[in-house]
Amino acid sequence: MVKSLRGMNDILSEDYERFTYFINLATTIAQKYGFHFVETPLLEETALFKRSVGESSDIVGKEMYQFIDKGDNDVCLRPEGTAGVVRAFIQKKLDKAGGIHRFFYHGPMFRYERPQKGRLREFHQFGVESFGVGSVYEDATMIMMVADILSACGIGYKLQLNSLGDQNCMPHYRDSLVSFIESVEEEICPDCQRRKATNPIRVLDCKNEKCQSLYTEAPKLINALCQECESDFTKLKKILTDNNIAFEIDTNLVRGLDYYSKTAFEFVSDKIGSQSAIAGGGRYDRLVEFLDGRPTPAVGFAMGIERLMELIVMPQASREGYYIGAMDEEALDLVVSITHQKRKSAKATCEFKTKNLKNHLKGADKVNAKFCCVIGSNELKDGTIWVKDLEAKSEKVISLKEF
């Protein structure tokens, strides 16, 4: 039997109900915040991600579905959503048009990772990107939007917050951190020795106990912020506090993608195992410029839909529509025609087998219909139909015209 590829799932039945419930809910909220849907290709030039996500990230270094297409182009399946949206933003010359542009998207992403719970090779993200607003109010707005979406889904979370600094303060901090790492280089774990070169900030959240004890002496980014980053971060904390959004500062919080600066945030859940980040985002004021656009401040976030799935609290499904069946062979054709008519205005299920009343009621109950409608020999003779409201438990016989 041919099976789906490792780490790639089918979404159907109840999962699909849940999936679309989330998408619809998140879409409604994003639209309330003034965001517009954008769809970008699943396949992009590999160079786009090398330049945006950054080659130091494992995502680009070893997790991309990359290949040469028949036209000899180096292409890959998108491992994340932001790069494509930024590319589209620049390609449509919205950077030159100026003004504010707010987008949301959802769709599959691909990373060649070793799968585990909450980590798939094809997974789905819902994300938003805001271009043209440099104000930290927009950062706060992003966080509020995530909080709104999660709350609407009935999902509990913890919000972790950090500032990554900007091009003024981050390089200085990075230098001082690297020289600190060099001072303890002999004693740290091999992973950290590798990180020193690829992504030195990452050493801070190493899980090795020995490393952690050494890093208590390390310089903290939060103490090295320049004046602008410092005041933005202070302002952000005030806005969140004013709006009753609880957060904790995590000075070790690092976004995995190179393009982030200033505000970084992550929403985590303690109910879904080790892959606990359910949403993450931050500011990326330099990315548009990196991708050859006019410098444009930007901020965004992405949510991992598979990680949310089991946390979403669905509203109870209510009875809906009609179940229509026959108790006599002779009434079957009529029942099919009636169902066809009924479907112009409502959900209707037609039973093709004749059954006794009891079994029709069972059938109606199984498809969660609100009305069970049956035609037997009496009704066929009189041109009527028997209708029972399964919620109100009331029943009546009405003419087919009335029905």
Add this chain to the structure above:
RNA sequence: GUGGGAUUAGCUCAGCUGGUUAGAGCACUGGUUUGUGGUGCCGGGGGUCACGGGUUCGAAUCCCGCAUCCCACCCCA
């Protein structure tokens, strides 16, 4: 990519130190004395025990390999 655990019916799982035709609950399906469901009763279908080898008179059970899922690392949503 590294280390560990699991895999038996559509689902959740039993199945002892190898021993007749591999079980349960749920789900599905049929019937239930006069036309009343979700909540009665009786029946039925469904499993090359993940897959491939090996040991044995005999393997769901022991051994090896492989695939997938799960856990930790790594990475990240």
